[in-house]
Amino acid sequence: MVERLSGTDLAELALDVGPQPRVVGAVVELAPPRVTAEQVRALLADRVSGSRVLGRRAVRVPRGCGRPVWAPAVPDLDAHVRAASCDDGDRALLALAARAMIARLPRGRPLWRLVVADRPSGSTALIWVSHHAVADGPTTLHAVLEALGADEPAPVRAARWPVERGELARDARASRVRAVRRWRVGLGMLREAERDLRGASGPHAPATSFNRPSGPGMRFVVARAPLAEVRSGAAACGATVNDAVLCAVGRALGEELERRDEPRVDLVATVAATFRARHGAARPRNEVGGLLVPVPTDVRVHASSRLRAIADETRRRKELASPATPVVMAPVLRALATVGLVRRFFARQTMVNVAVTRLPGPGAVPPLCGREVRAIVPLSPIVGNVPVTAVALSTGDDLVVSLCVGDVLWPSSDALAAAVQDELATIGALAGNRRGSTLVG
Numbered sequence: 001m002v003e004r005l006s007g008t009d010l011a012e013l014a015l016d017v018g019p020q021p022r023v024v025g026a027v028v029e030l031a032p033p034r035v036t037a038e039q040v041r042a043l044l045a046d047r048v049s050g051s052r053v054l055g056r057r058a059v060r061v062p063r064g065c066g067r068p069v070w071a072p073a074v075p076d077l078d079a080h081v082r083a084a085s086c087d088d089g090d091r092a093l094l095a096l097a098a099r100a101m102i103a104r105l106p107r108g109r110p111l112w113r114l115v116v117a118d119r120p121s122g123s124t125a126l127i128w129v130s131h132h133a134v135a136d137g138p139t140t141l142h143a144v145l146e147a148l149g150a151d152e153p154a155p156v157r158a159a160r161w162p163v164e165r166g167e168l169a170r171d172a173r174a175s176r177v178r179a180v181r182r183w184r185v186g187l188g189m190l191r192e193a194e195r196d197l198r199g200a201s202g203p204h205a206p207a208t209s210f211n212r213p214s215g216p217g218m219r220f221v222v223a224r225a226p227l228a229e230v231r232s233g234a235a236a237c238g239a240t241v242n243d244a245v246l247c248a249v250g251r252a253l254g255e256e257l258e259r260r261d262e263p264r265v266d267l268v269a270t271v272a273a274t275f276r277a278r279h280g281a282a283r284p285r286n287e288v289g290g291l292l293v294p295v296p297t298d299v300r301v302h303a304s305s306r307l308r309a310i311a312d313e314t315r316r317r318k319e320l321a322s323p324a325t326p327v328v329m330a331p332v333l334r335a336l337a338t339v340g341l342v343r344r345f346f347a348r349q350t351m352v353n354v355a356v357t358r359l360p361g362p363g364a365v366p367p368l369c370g371r372e373v374r375a376i377v378p379l380s381p382i383v384g385n386v387p388v389t390a391v392a393l394s395t396g397d398d399l400v401v402s403l404c405v406g407d408v409l410w411p412s413s414d415a416l417a418a419a420v421q422d423e424l425a426t427i428g429a430l431a432g433n434r435r436g437s438t439l440v441g
Helices: 007-012 039-045 090-102 136-150 165-181 183-200 227-235 239-258 301-322 323-339 340-349 407-429
Strands: 023-029 056-059 067-071 081-085 112-118 124-131 219-226 267-274 287-294 354-360 373-379 388-395 398-405
Touching: 007 323, 023 090, 023 112, 039 081, 039 112, 039 136, 067 112, 090 112, 090 124, 090 219, 090 373, 090 407, 124 136, 136 354, 183 267, 219 373, 219 407, 227 239, 227 287, 227 398, 227 407, 239 267, 239 287, 239 301, 239 354, 239 388, 239 407, 287 301, 287 398, 301 407, 323 340, 373 398
Parallel strands: 081 112, 267 354, 354 388
Antiparallel strands: 023 124, 023 373, 056 067, 112 124, 219 398, 267 287, 388 398
């Protein structure tokens, strides 16, 4: 069985030209007693080789044999799992996570790393980082929880390797024949993508003083809220938790515009949408598109009104969105990378002000490495001239929103997190539930 990299996989690798890496990550905080890197390596030793996410690497093939393939690989756990020490404060942990995200992942190995950080209190933090080419965020999160959990991962049918050149060439020819025979499908996808992009078109994202090319650094801050309250408050306005997160990020950036004496304008957010219809459960998925959603920032307007406007717009955009769009756009972005223009494209784009993603987590997080999980914080870097990336993760009754900010917003990072948290509390109160929440970061 030959498993080729998809067009999206190849695009993610091609787009990894800096200054920010194309990775996803998470911080998992474990209760005492401390877990060592040696214990984690021992747990993973019999598991990663059977993982379709953790136990494979991208391999080039000879000319004429088609796209690169995913080949099984046994990771060098001494290199992939690293030990570190970290102070007990959340700020120190998030700074360590930022450094782990920035460090490049060697292309010749499976594209992931795990930092095991011991803390003076006796607890442990696991910092996970993997390349976006491996899989999308939800798929990767599931693979990590499965690999570090108590239950043995379900066996999967791994691709055979090595594969003879003749077999690769025959598979490549068969793929080309199938592509020619399915030209009507390809034409239909082009039409779907054209309708999707036309529906997303409109005025460019407004220019602000914080939309400028970012350097290689990043900083994370985190806000939390009770999930049930946010869901109930959003539902009272005909909205979802995703809409509530957009509303909260809009308020935070609206306050930043006020601090800078800039006009209160509707910003444009790209909202990640994962399309999952084509593959079976065993295949790592990586088909991620984006919805462009206007986000009001005028803090003089009540949260309920802003939330309703966002909900109406996201419903409209979801009706227009097509899974064909990321498939069609992938070769376009790869072409830009080939001619050396992709970095300039992202640094000068005028369509997006902020990126927002929500990952639905498990209702109950099982113990990992034999320890209770205290918290999971999702991580995603900024891209190009978009200075803020917000990632929300819901697990149990907790909603965690991490903000990754570029250097232009570092002085305001704590204020941004506080505004997001205050707005989520305000939305939760719309349903008559007024329990408070705690800020970390």
